C-alpha cells in the first residue's frame with residue numbers, strides 16, 4: 413500500500429467518513445501538553461510562543477505525544493491565538509493567568525484598525541511544522557490541523573482574555589451589528605485561508621474549535637455566528653474531513669450542523685446515541701469528561717465503557733474527551749484509556 417492509501421484506510425479517517433473500523437479510533441484534545449514530562453522538558457527555558465514558532469520543536473512535541481500514547485491521530489502542536497497576532501493584536505501568555513490580547517477590540521474603530529494579513533505569509537512556522545511532522549509520522553497515522561472558529565477568536569479579541577460571562581463580546585454583538593459582522597467576516601476569511609494553507613502543507617483532517625460558543629442562546633448563534641462559521645466550512649468543504657467542535661453546545665448542535673463539518677465534536681453534557689439519531693450525524697467525536705482521568709482505574713474504565721456503550725456498534729465514532737486534557741492529568745491513566753478503548757472495541 414502507498415502512504416496515501418494507508419492514510420486513507422486509517423481507523424481515524426475511516427471513522428470520519430462513517431465507515432466501519434477494526435476498533436474504535438481514539439485521540440485526545442490537548443494530548444501534547446504540560447501534563448507530559450517530555451513536553452515540560454522541551455518547554456523548559458523557553459516561552460510557549462517560542463515553542464509554537466520553532467517548527468522542529470513543535471514537531472517534536474506533536475510526535476512525542478502520538479508515540480507515547482499510541483493514539484490513532486496526531487494533532488499539530490500550535491495554539492488557537494497566534495492568528496490574532498497576525499491581524500495586528502499583541503499576544504502574551506502570562507504564567508498562571510493564561511493568554512492576554514491587547515488592546516482589546518471593543519468598538520467599530522478597533523475593528524477598523526485590524527489588518528487583514530494573509531496567514532499563508534504571516535505564519536510560515538505552522539506549515540513548516542506540518543511538513544516535518546508528516547515526514548516523521550508513521551505512514552498510517554493521520555495528522556490533524558486546526559483553527560479557532562470565528563466566534564471563539566472574536567471572543568478572545570474582544571475580552572482580551574478568557575472570560576466567564578463574555579460581557580464585552582455580547583455588548584458589541586448586541587449594540588453594533590455592523591462592527592460585529594465586520595469583525596466576524598474578517599476573521600472568517602483569515603481562518604479559511606489558514607486552514608487551506610494547513611491542508612496544502614499536508615494535514616489529513618482539520619478541527620474547528622468553537623470552544624466558547626456554548627455561552628450563546630441558539631437564536632444568537634443563528635444570527636451572529638452561523639453565517640460566519642458556514643463561510644469558513646463551506647470554503648474548505650470536501651478537501652479533508654472537518655471536525656466541528658464546541659463545549660456546552662447541546663441546544664446549538666442543529667445550527668452548528670447547519671454551519672457544516674463532517675464530524676460533530678460532542679462534550680459530556682450531550683448523549684451520543686440519541687443525539688445522532690435525532691440530528692442524523694454521520695460521524696461523532698467525544699465525549700468523556702476530562703476529569704475522569706483523575707479517577708481510580710475501575711471508575712475510569714466504567715466511565716469509558718459508558719461512552720462506548722452509548723456510541724454502540726454504529727460506525728463513525730471517534731473516541732475523545734469532551735474537552736482538552738487538563739494539567740496534572742496522570743500520563744499513565746491516559747495511556748491506560750487509549751489501550752482500554754482499543755482492546756474493548758476490537759471487532
Ligand code: CP3
Pocket residue numbers: 440441442443444445446455460487488489490491492493505506507508509510511558574621623735736
Ligand atoms: O491538542 C493538542 O495537543 C494541540 C495543541 C493545542 C494547544 N492549544 C496547546 C496549548 C490546541 C489544539 C490548543 C487549542 C486552544 N488554545 C484552545 C481551544 C481548545 C479547547 O480546549 O477548547 C484555546 C481556548 C486555546 C487558548 C489557550 N492557549 C489557553 C486557554 C491556554 C492555557 C493557558 C494556561 O496558562 O493555562 C493556552 C496555552 C496552551 N496551548 C498550552 C498548550 C500545551 C499550555 C502552554 C504552556 O504553558 O506550556
